[in-house]
Amino acid sequence: MRHYFDWLDSRLGYRSFLELLRGRVLPNGPSWLSTSASCLFWLLVIQVVTGLLMMASYSPSITSAWASVHFIDQTAAGRFIRGLHHFASHAMIVVLILHVTRVLIAAKFRQPRELIWVTGLLMIPLVIVWTVTGNPLSGSQKGLVQIEVEGHILGAIPLVGPPLQRLLIGGDEVGNLTLTHLYFLHVGLLPLIVGGLCAVHLHQVLRHSDRVVVVDGPAPLPYWPYQSVRNWTVLAGVMGIISWWAWMHGAPLDAPADAALPSMPRPEWYFRWIFELRRSFTGDSEFLITVVLPSVILGCFMIVPLFDRWLSRRMSAVFRVAIVLGALGGWSWLTFASLSRDWNDPEYLAAQQKSLELADRARFLADRQHVTATGAAALLRGDARTQGPLLFARHCTACHSHVDGQGHGIVAENPSAPNLYGFGSPDWIQGMLDPERIVSPQVFGNTKFKKGEMAAKVRSLFKKAGPDGVAELKCQLELIARALSAEARRPDQIARDKHEQADIKQGRELLVEVGCTECHKYHDEGDLGQAPDLTGYASREWLTGIISNPAQERFYPDDQNDRMQQFAADALHPELNLLNANELRLIVDWLQGEWVQPDPPRETSKPSGAIPKRQLAKGD
Amino acid sequence: MQRRNFLIWVSRMLGSAVAALVALPGIQYVWSTLSSDTSVSNTRRRIVRWKDLRPGEPVQFSIYGERRDAWHIEPQQVIGRVWLVRQPEGTSPAAQGVTAFTSICPHMGCQVQKSAADASFVCPCHRAAFKLDGNPLQQGAERNHTPRGLDQLPCELVKDDAGDLWVEVEYQRFEPSLTRKVIKA
Numbered sequence: 049m050r051h052y053f054d055w056l057d058s059r060l061g062y063r064s065f066l067e068l069l070r071g072r073v074l075p076n077g078p079s080w081l082s083t084s085a086s087c088l089f090w091l092l093v094i095q096v097v098t099g100l101l102m103m104a105s106y107s108p109s110i111t112s113a114w115a116s117v118h119f120i121d122q123t124a125a126g127r128f129i130r131g132l133h134h135f136a137s138h139a140m141i142v143v144l145i146l147h148v149t150r151v152l153i154a155a156k157f158r159q160p161r162e163l164i165w166v167t168g169l170l171m172i173p174l175v176i177v178w179t180v181t182g183n184p185l186s187g188s189q190k191g192l193v194q195i196e197v198e199g200h201i202l203g204a205i206p207l208v209g210p211p212l213q214r215l216l217i218g219g220d221e222v223g224n225l226t227l228t229h230l231y232f233l234h235v236g237l238l239p240l241i242v243g244g245l246c247a248v249h250l251h252q253v254l255r256h257s258d259r260v261v262v263v264d265g266p267a268p269l270p271y272w273p274y275q276s277v278r279n280w281t282v283l284a285g286v287m288g289i290i291s292w293w294a295w296m297h298g299a300p301l302d303a304p305a306d307a308a309l310p311s312m313p314r315p316e317w318y319f320r321w322i323f324e325l326r327r328s329f330t331g332d333s334e335f336l337i338t339v340v341l342p343s344v345i346l347g348c349f350m351i352v353p354l355f356d357r358w359l360s361r362r363m364s365a366v367f368r369v370a371i372v373l374g375a376l377g378g379w380s381w382l383t384f385a386s387l388s389r390d391w392n393d394p395e396y397l398a399a400q401q402k403s404l405e406l407a408d409r410a411r412f413l414a415d416r417q418h419v420t421a422t423g424a425a426a427l428l429r430g431d432a433r434t435q436g437p438l439l440f441a442r443h444c445t446a447c448h449s450h451v452d453g454q455g456h457g458i459v460a461e462n463p464s465a466p467n468l469y470g471f472g473s474p475d476w477i478q479g480m481l482d483p484e485r486i487v488s489p490q491v492f493g494n495t496k497f498k499k500g501e502m503a504a505k506v507r508s509l510f511k512k513a514g515p516d517g518v519a520e521l522k523c524q525l526e527l528i529a530r531a532l533s534a535e536a537r538r539p540d541q542i543a544r545d546k547h548e549q550a551d552i553k554q555g556r557e558l559l560v561e562v563g564c565t566e567c568h569k570y571h572d573e574g575d576l577g578q579a580p581d582l583t584g585y586a587s588r589e590w591l592t593g594i595i596s597n598p599a600q601e602r603f604y605p606d607d608q609n610d611r612m613q614q615f616a617a618d619a620l621h622p623e624l625n626l627l628n629a630n631e632l633r634l635i636v637d638w639l640q641g642e643w644v645q646p647d648p649p650r651e652t653s654k655p656s657g658a659i660p661k662r663q664l665a666k667g668d
Numbered sequence: 669m670q671r672r673n674f675l676i677w678v679s680r681m682l683g684s685a686v687a688a689l690v691a692l693p694g695i696q697y698v699w700s701t702l703s704s705d706t707s708v709s710n711t712r713r714r715i716v717r718w719k720d721l722r723p724g725e726p727v728q729f730s731i732y733g734e735r736r737d738a739w740h741i742e743p744q745q746v747i748g749r750v751w752l753v754r755q756p757e758g759t760s761p762a763a764q765g766v767t768a769f770t771s772i773c774p775h776m777g778c779q780v781q782k783s784a785a786d787a788s789f790v791c792p793c794h795r796a797a798f799k800l801d802g803n804p805l806q807q808g809a810e811r812n813h814t815p816r817g818l819d820q821l822p823c824e825l826v827k828d829d830a831g832d833l834w835v836e837v838e839y840q841r842f843e844p845s846l847t848r849k850v851i852k853a
């Protein structure tokens with residue numbers, strides 16, 4: 049074995065190089081403070097390795113980016129690797145800043161080491177741009193909205209801005225070219241630039257290593273293993289934290305980007321200070337904060353060696369400590385101010401919560417339904433559970449609420465029409481058949497039907513039954529509600545309907561007996577024209593009909609309609625309708641509770657809430 | 669010296685630990701591609717009315733199904749093609765029978781074509797030739813590269829409610845380049 053290495057060494061001379069590294073002596077001997085450099089180096093290596101691994105599965109296009117990233121998360125160890133890459137990028141920024149701070153305090157930039165200082169400082173914006181180009185690659189809502197804003201920040205620079213912005217985005221709008229451009233920057237250009245700078249940086253470090261002159265006493269300890277063991281300990285610690293995060297949480301993956309989804313983007317933590325400062329600048333002057341100020345600060349740091357030469361040693365030390373404290377203080381203050389503003393903003397917190405839910409839902413749907421070539425955005429676009437509330441809030445809340453018993457749901461500002469929560473369920477229908485509930489704001493209280501025939505009929509039924517007959521009437525009405533609700537064929541009820549066939553049959557007969565069909569049509573009984581059709585009441589088809597055009601003969605013809613709008617009345621010109629066919633389907637599905645459930649709906653064999661028979665007297 | 673050796677040992681351990689933290693998941697990640705499920709499942713398809721096939725004349729049909737391609741799943745995609753040959757009348761015990769072959773060449777997986785010149789199959793890639801019964805066809809001195817005959821698929825004639833005979837084929841895929849016929853797992 050040794051023989052082969054000898055052969056190799058005689059060609060490469062690697063042993064003398066290793067000796068050079070190992071035998072290096074740091075001026076003050078091994079120290080924990082000097083570990084930042086090696087930590088950064090190895091983090092960079094880890095980024096390259098994990099990045100290369102992900103490149104093997106990643107696809108930079110609007111339709112496949114999110115899906116391929118989700119795919120990586122699903123492959124064995126893929127989630128962990130992506131997590132490492134994500135958290136290590138944050139760690140790199142932290143360690144880089146610590147490293148620069150240490151060098152500044154220790155005045156390691158003095159001649160002839162100016163190039164080390166300058167290349168190191170340049171690394172800060174480069175590494176940050178590196179992460180900025182990486183975040184949107186997932187094709188997620190957050191990532192793409194961020195790059196959109198970052199593009200505009202670039203575009204706000206006078207003269208050079210607009211072309212640069214177009215170059216970055218690949219046109220006017222974020223799209224496929226944006227992702228390929230970012231990908232090119234992230235895995236091609238930036239690694240080359242950073243790699244080159246690193247080479248210069250390290251070359252200079254080795255070249256200008258202090259010559260240690262031993263005056264008396266023992267020689268300082270060499271790099272290997274005395275500094276190395278410190279380096280590895282720190283790196284292992286940092287990696288421990290990173291991999292713990294990666295293991296526990298994985299890298300975040302927001303919902304697939306879709307301009308139609310609500311979002312409240314915020315910059316990453318390292319940009320928060322700029323985000324806070326720019327609050328007081330707008331329009332033409334904004335670039336002063338977002339571009340000029342950071343560049344000026346970086347420039348000032350670069351010429352620190354000049355100041356250092358003018359000042360006395362002592363003054364320089366004070367000056368450097370002041371810079372560090374000032375920068376740290378200012379940065380923390382601004383970052384904290386920005387974060388606490390958001391943390392105290394209920395709107396922001398709600399938006400954050402919403403985007404987490406959307407992300408979870410998208411990942412769930414991707415696993416359940418899979419992504420087609422249309423792209424991952426179609427997952428949420430075609431999901432009734434996601435789109436239903438959005439559509440309802442946009443089109444229906446002018447009159448209707450959708451609130452459950454605990455007050456959760458969508459509350460209309462001025463509810464003036466029935467609460468549609470659980471529309472078509474037995475309980476909802478019973479609300480119609482109760483003399484008090486029907487005139488409450490939950491049902492007809494705020495409509496013209498408050499004084500209508502339906503309410504009058506219910507009242508007269510109860511009057512006729514008298515105090516003795518109330519219990520029985522209620523029982524009958526319960527059965528009627530049960531029968532009617534079976535018309536809706538709500539997915540959460542189908543199993544139950546099957547088991548309560550007898551009740552439903554009885555309810556159907558009662559419905560005619562009690563006199564509903566005097567006004568309503570119900571299958572073969574009654575006629576259209578006076579009141580809404582009860583055949584297929586609240587079913588998908590019925591809902592589609594009434595939302596499309598409530599003034600049809602089946603529902604509220606002529607002047608019977610109160611204020612309900614026609615949402616899709618024009619079949620010939622669908623583009624003129626308020627709702628298109630897909631939106632209509634989504635809103636109907638949502639009202640029915642029909643969407644891909646977190647768990648497949650269970651077929652329960654136990655009939656729940658069946659109505660006790662004995663309360664019914666024979667011969668009604 | 670004791671201390672130095674200990675520190676060297678610690679450095680090596682910590683270094684290997686960090687390396688393993690990245691390398692082991694990396695290997696697992698790359699390895700997972702090897703063990704991923706096949707993109708197309710075996711499926712039985714009703715293809716054509718028997719009476720629409722002419723004896724001794726091979727016809728190609730596409731098999732449609734759900735195609736899983738890493739992160740995309742598309743329904744109704746062409747997942748494979750089959751050649752159907754109705755036996756020339758009265759030649760074999762299964763006189764009116766139909767044979768089905770996958771169009772994938774057993775050599776290296778190109779799409780086998782119908783020969784323009786005569787009633788046989790030929791592969792455009794390395795010119796493997798097959799008779800209509802699927803067996804390799806020796807043409808002159810040229811070497812036939814195929815390791816085995818065309819892969820026959822299970823095929824059945826089924827009567828529908830209207831009394832029409834239909835050809836039903838069970839679509840399967842086989843490992844290429846082997847002399848034996850092995851179904852792809």
Ligand code: FES
Binds near residue numbers: 773774775778792814
């Ligand atoms: S692949 Fe058909 S002959 Fe080689």
